[in-house]
Amino acid sequence: MTTEVVASRSEALTALETEVGVLIRRIRRVIGERSRAVHEELLPASYLMLSYVNESGPLRASAMCAVFDIDKGAISRQVQHLIDLGLIDRAPDPEDGRATLLTVSADGVARLDRVAAERREQLDDRLADWPAEELQAFAASLRRYNDALGIPADR
Amino acid sequence: MTTEVVASRSEALTALETEVGVLIRRIRRVIGERSRAVHEELLPASYLMLSYVNESGPLRASAMCAVFDIDKGAISRQVQHLIDLGLIDRAPDPEDGRATLLTVSADGVARLDRVAAERREQLDDRLADWPAEELQAFAASLRRYNDALGIPADR
DNA sequence: ACAGAAAGTTGCCGTCGTCAACCAATTCTC
DNA sequence: GAGAATTGGTTGACGACGGCAACTTTCTGT
Numbered sequence: 001m002t003t004e005v006v007a008s009r010s011e012a013l014t015a016l017e018t019e020v021g022v023l024i025r026r027i028r029r030v031i032g033e034r035s036r037a038v039h040e041e042l043l044p045a046s047y048l049m050l051s052y053v054n055e056s057g058p059l060r061a062s063a064m065c066a067v068f069d070i071d072k073g074a075i076s077r078q079v080q081h082l083i084d085l086g087l088i089d090r091a092p093d094p095e096d097g098r099a100t101l102l103t104v105s106a107d108g109v110a111r112l113d114r115v116a117a118e119r120r121e122q123l124d125d126r127l128a129d130w131p132a133e134e135l136q137a138f139a140a141s142l143r144r145y146n147d148a149l150g151i152p153a154d155r
Numbered sequence: 156m157t158t159e160v161v162a163s164r165s166e167a168l169t170a171l172e173t174e175v176g177v178l179i180r181r182i183r184r185v186i187g188e189r190s191r192a193v194h195e196e197l198l199p200a201s202y203l204m205l206s207y208v209n210e211s212g213p214l215r216a217s218a219m220c221a222v223f224d225i226d227k228g229a230i231s232r233q234v235q236h237l238i239d240l241g242l243i244d245r246a247p248d249p250e251d252g253r254a255t256l257l258t259v260s261a262d263g264v265a266r267l268d269r270v271a272a273e274r275r276e277q278l279d280d281r282l283a284d285w286p287a288e289e290l291q292a293f294a295a296s297l298r299r300y301n302d303a304l305g306i307p308a309d310r
Numbered sequence: 311a312c313a314g315a316a317a318g319t320t321g322c323c324g325t326c327g328t329c330a331a332c333c334a335a336t337t338c339t340c
Numbered sequence: 341g342a343g344a345a346t347t348g349g350t351t352g353a354c355g356a357c358g359g360c361a362a363c364t365t366t367c368t369g370t
Contacts, residue, residue: 010275012290014210021186021203024179025223026304028358031176045326055173060346068180074327075306076350098335098348107180108172120165126303127168135167138296142174145293148281149181183327200357217317229358233321253317253366 037118038111039085044077050087050104054112058101060093087111192264192273194240201233205242207257209267213256215248242266 028044035047043052049064051127056063061075068075079102082088087108093099127135166227183199190202197205205220211218216230223230234257237243242263257266282290 001161009287009290010271012287012294013274013292014206014271014299016290017186018203018207018210019294019301020178020182021207022301023222023297023304024182025358027175027179027223028299030304031172031226043325048173052173052176055169060348068177069184070180070326071328072330072349073351076348077326080350093348094200096336096348100349116165116169119168127300130299130303132164132167133169134296135164138293138300139167139174139229139268141289141296142178142295144285145282146174146177146181148285149178149185180327197355215317224358225357227318228320228360231317232357235319248317251317251367255318 034115034119037115039087041085042087043078043081045074046081049075049078049114050082050108053088053102054104054109058091058103060099060101062099082108182221189270192270194242196240196241198233198236200229201236205228205237205263206267208243208257209259209264213246213258215256216252217254237263286306 030142031044031047035042035044038047038050050067052064052067053059062072064075065072076088079088083090087105089103089105090100091103093101130138169231186199186202190199192199193202193205196231205217207222208214216234219230220227233247234243238245242260244258244260245255246258248256285293
């Protein structure tokens with residue numbers, strides 16, 4: 001029956017919503033721990049951005065607005081925070097006088113590497129029993145979910 | 156080589172972290188839209204709790220502290236908000252004079268049902284191309300992930 | 311009966327994102 | 341090429357939200 005398929009779909013969506021709700025609350029703690037491991041004064045929200053800058057090379061702040069889908073103002077503040085801590089460097093974009101390019105500083109890279117090493121050593125505490133393939137599949141699903149969320153609400 | 160396995164595992168973990176970071180930012184908007192659909196003044200955080208009370212029958216506030224892993228105080232405020240809006244009812248627990256049991260009010264149920272129906276009708280806007288099985292698998296992964304996060308940090 | 315422990319409430323505070331106003335540099339347009 | 345619209349970024353005001361701690365009330369254990 002169509003209704004059954006629809007029903008289970010609906011249930012899956014509801015379950016998904018609940019799990020996401022739990023996630024966004026629990027993850028705060030984990031990110032908090034990890035950010036403190038990188039730098040005592042590093043705020044959780046800034047850690048995620050630092051991590052992204054580290055992965056995706058020099059980029060401008062506005063690029064992160066798109067990725068994280070948050071306000072320019074919020075990005076600006078987090079970036080300032082990261083600069084204050086000496087974790088990233090800001091340099092003018094040679095191709096556009098308005099823009100600035102962000103790079104993780106040497107200290108920032110060292111700190112991130114150290115934390116990554118710690119995490120690798122213990123195969124990440126809590127997820128140790130997840131096979132790499134499942135982790136990848138999970139990350140891929142998350143990405144797809146995020147992409148779906150990225151579609152403008154006014155379709 | 157072990158190192159390669161470890162490396163890809165580490166990469167998967169980093170990717171996972173980034174995706175989760177994006178998720179927790181984007182999801183805010185979606186939850187925000189949905190909560191407003193239920194009630195104009197319903198705050199996003201309260202919507203998730205309302206939804207949980209609706210699924211998991213009469214329960215006490217402290218039960219949600221465990222589920223969502225947040226402070227008693229935060230729960231108390233959200234619950235008060237939900238009561239102010241007339242979306243849930245609070246009744247003393249007959250088995251424990253300290254506790255109160257929360258139930259979604261008739262109005263609350265009606266509003267949730269209406270929103271659920273809307274969501275079902277359009278097979279949830281953005282996730283329409285996800286088969287139910289994948290959605291379920293995704294939700295299951297999320298649950299497992301959440302469970303892993305739930306393990307106390309001090310192992 | 312008395313010392314905890316558990317359920318909630320409340321105030322204070324820090325984090326964080328949005329909105330809007332604003333500046334500077336760039337691009338578009340006639 | 342001057343003026344308008346656009347884009348990158350900063351800042352301030354504000355609201356949502358959770359953590360912590362103090363406190364009340366109601367069990368529970370011995």
